[in-house]
Amino acid sequence: MPELPEVENVKIQLNKKLQDLRFQLMAVEWVGKPLRKSPSAQEFHSLLGQKLLGVSRRAKYLLFRFETSILLNSLGMSGSWKANPQSTVLHDHFVFKFKNTNSDFLKLVYNDPRRFGFFEIHKTWQHLESAKNLGPEPLESEPAFLQKHLQKFFKAKTQNVKSALMNPLAVVGVGNIYASEILFHAGIRPQKNAGRLKSKQVQRLVQSLQSVLREAVDRGGSTIRDFKSLDSILGNYQDQHFVYGRASKPCRICGSPIRKTVQAGRSTFWCQHCQK
DNA sequence: AGGAAAACCTGCGTGC
DNA sequence: TGCACGCAGGTTTTCC
Numbered sequence A: 001m002p003e004l005p006e007v008e009n010v011k012i013q014l015n016k017k018l019q020d021l022r023f024q025l026m027a028v029e030w031v032g033k034p035l036r037k038s039p040s041a042q043e044f045h046s047l048l049g050q051k052l053l054g055v056s057r058r059a060k061y062l063l064f065r066f067e068t069s070i071l072l073n074s075l076g077m078s079g080s081w082k083a084n085p086q087s088t089v090l091h092d093h094f095v096f097k098f099k100n101t102n103s104d105f106l107k108l109v110y111n112d113p114r115r116f117g118f119f120e121i122h123k124t125w126q127h128l129e130s131a132k133n134l135g136p137e138p139l140e141s142e143p144a145f146l147q148k149h150l151q152k153f154f155k156a157k158t159q160n161v162k163s164a165l166m167n168p169l170a171v172v173g174v175g176n177i178y179a180s181e182i183l184f185h186a187g188i189r190p191q192k193n194a195g196r197l198k199s200k201q202v203q204r205l206v207q208s209l210q211s212v213l214r215e216a217v218d219r220g221g222s223t224i225r226d227f228k229s230l231d232s233i234l235g236n237y238q239d240q241h242f243v244y245g246r247a248s249k250p251c252r253i254c255g256s257p258i259r260k261t262v263q264a265g266r267s268t269f270w271c272q273h274c275q276k
Numbered sequence B: 001a002g003g004a005a006a007a008c009c010t011g012c013g014t015g016c
Numbered sequence C: 001t002g003c004a005c006g007c008a009g010g011t012t013t014t015c016c
Helices: A004-018 A041-045 A143-154 A161-165 A176-186 A199-218
Strands: A023-030 A051-058 A061-066 A070-074 A080-083 A092-099 A105-111 A118-122 A259-263 A266-270
Touching (some): A004 A080, A023 A041, A143 A161, A143 A199, A161 A199, A176 A199, A176 A266
Antiparallel strands (some): A080 A105, A092 A105, A259 A266
16 A cells, blocks of 8 residues: 555654654564464564664665564555554554553554555564665665666666566655656656666656655655555645546646556556656 | 566445 | 445566
């Protein structure tokens, strides 16, 4: 479900909840069905007693930084977190119980209907399976560096630029919604062969990549269907979508109907007139 | 070897 | 109403 802007907002909300109060993990309760991948009870046990120092993000992964370990969480398509819910509901899978020195309690609950999400635990970031094969962070890299990197990555690729842009080795955090939006803003047709992009086009792509994602982060991400960052907080970037989910509706720039096609099994939205 | 397709799941909207 | 079908924001595996 979530791409970089949505995960970034979950991270922000979780840290707000923590408020640097140094919560110590007291218990991890498994209350639902198994996820695609999750640590053993013994691995979870190794986190007990450790303080949660904060939550970071790398690519679309949330990183819960404990004193001597990192708990990585992918939200998959439908994962979400709740803080201190009244009770357990359908599709809740893990409950993390914390306490701090003021004797404040905090309960974080992971809910995931489709169960595509997962957890990993390791001592260091480098040892996490999911940390491998990741390209640069789009919002924390210099445009010139991103351009050089993408130009090299796209070179000799026969794949279409939309699928290539979603490859985490190109740049991390771009999923199906923002790939379409970014290409629209860059004026590049999603079917375009990645290896045939001119350097000016890659430059525009980098500009759009950063401006679209930055704006989406600032607006709390896109809430289509049911994405909520934490405690039912909604994003509103969906109101800024120019193409995604707008098949046959008029283009906001030129008025011609937005087109929908399928690439590598994923829906792509684009404007035939505005994108070349 | 690169890239497409399938697989992993549940839920919801649509159309018959 | 009920049922079949298609589709959904990700990642990993399989297949060609």
